[in-house]
Amino acid sequence: MIDCGEATQLRCKRFNIKLSKIDHILISHLHGDHYLGLMGILSTMHLYGRKNDLFLVGPPGLSEIITIQLRYSETRLNFHIKFSEWIPNAQQVVMENEKLTIETIPLDHRVPCSGYLIKEKPKKRRFNKALMPVNITPVDIARLKNGFDLLDDEGNILYKNSEVTFPPNPNLSYAYCSDTRFKPALVEQLAKVDLLYHESTFADDMKDRAHETFHSTAKEAAQMAKSAGAGKLLLGHFSTRYKDLGVIIGEARSVFKESYLANEGETFTIPAL
Numbered sequence: 001m002i003d004c005g006e007a008t009q010l011r012c013k014r015f016n017i018k019l020s021k022i023d024h025i026l027i028s029h030l031h032g033d034h035y036l037g038l039m040g041i042l043s044t045m046h047l048y049g050r051k052n053d054l055f056l057v058g059p060p061g062l063s064e065i066i067t068i069q070l071r072y073s074e075t076r077l078n079f080h081i082k083f084s085e086w087i088p089n090a091q092q093v094v095m096e097n098e099k100l101t102i103e104t105i106p107l108d109h110r111v112p113c114s115g116y117l118i119k120e121k122p123k124k125r126r127f128n129k130a131l132m133p134v135n136i137t138p139v140d141i142a143r144l145k146n147g148f149d150l151l152d153d154e155g156n157i158l159y160k161n162s163e164v165t166f167p168p169n170p171n172l173s174y175a176y177c178s179d180t181r182f183k184p185a186l187v188e189q190l191a192k193v194d195l196l197y198h199e200s201t202f203a204d205d206m207k208d209r210a211h212e213t214f215h216s217t218a219k220e221a222a223q224m225a226k227s228a229g230a231g232k233l234l235l236g237h238f239s240t241r242y243k244d245l246g247v248i249i250g251e252a253r254s255v256f257k258e259s260y261l262a263n264e265g266e267t268f269t270i271p272a273l
């Protein structure tokens with residue numbers, strides 16, 4: 001889960017997202033609309049008898065805020081929280097497992113703020129089932145999946161890798177850029193991201209206000225997606241002044257066609273090729 005505003009727990013209930021399935025919560029910054037739901041979620045996880053560790057990633061101060069609340073309510077959680085606080089303005093890996101890495105995206109906001117870039121690791125080659133060699137050992141299967149040919153004892157090629165396997169599926173990526181001023185320097189880190197979430201608090205009429213308040217406009221978000229060569233852009237964090245979001249999506253699409261509003265409850269799938 002990335003960011004956890006006040007009503008997150010209610011939304012999880014409404015959309016049938018099980019809290020027990022969440023092992024990592026990443027917080028972008030310590031403005032209330034991005035983390036005030038955290039304590040409630042931690043309490044509910046405790047009441048439901050969670051035992052598994054919970055990994056909590058965020059800015060400096062997050063562990064102190066949570067620990068103090070637990071201390072004064074004399075709550076001893078029946079699961080461990082593993083805190084990890086990133087360094088502001090640095091690009092660093094905050095999580096890695098065998099399938100993916102998550103790194104921070106240093107943003108430009110009034111308080112220390114990082115987005116998160118989730119990248120799949122390179123995948124193995126896929127077998128061409130029709131041409132799959134019969135009776136081969138697990139070691140040989142691993143060799144083929146890693147791109148090697150299969151050789152006989154004399155070193156002759158038994159199975160040429162390119163003939164019995166297909167290239168791996170592409171490594172997909174998702175970038176979440178929460179509250180930030182338009183920051184052109186992000187283009188390099190966001191290059192070719194498949195799905196980009198970028199805040200667009202304002203429309204173009206409030207461009208100056210966006211800059212003053214460390215936020216972005218829809219056009220700026222779209223410019224970022226275009227410059228980075230993103231696959232799709234998701235817009236969110238709209239100012240309540242816009243009752244009709246038509247202006248936001250219209251302006252974004254005038255710059256980057258594959259722009260969408262992050263409507264509550266909607267699912268966006270990162271397309272595999």
Ligand SMILES: [Zn+2]
Pocket residue numbers: 029031109179
């Ligand atoms: Zn903020």
Ligand SMILES: [Zn+2]
Pocket residue numbers: 031033034179237
């Ligand atoms: Zn915000």
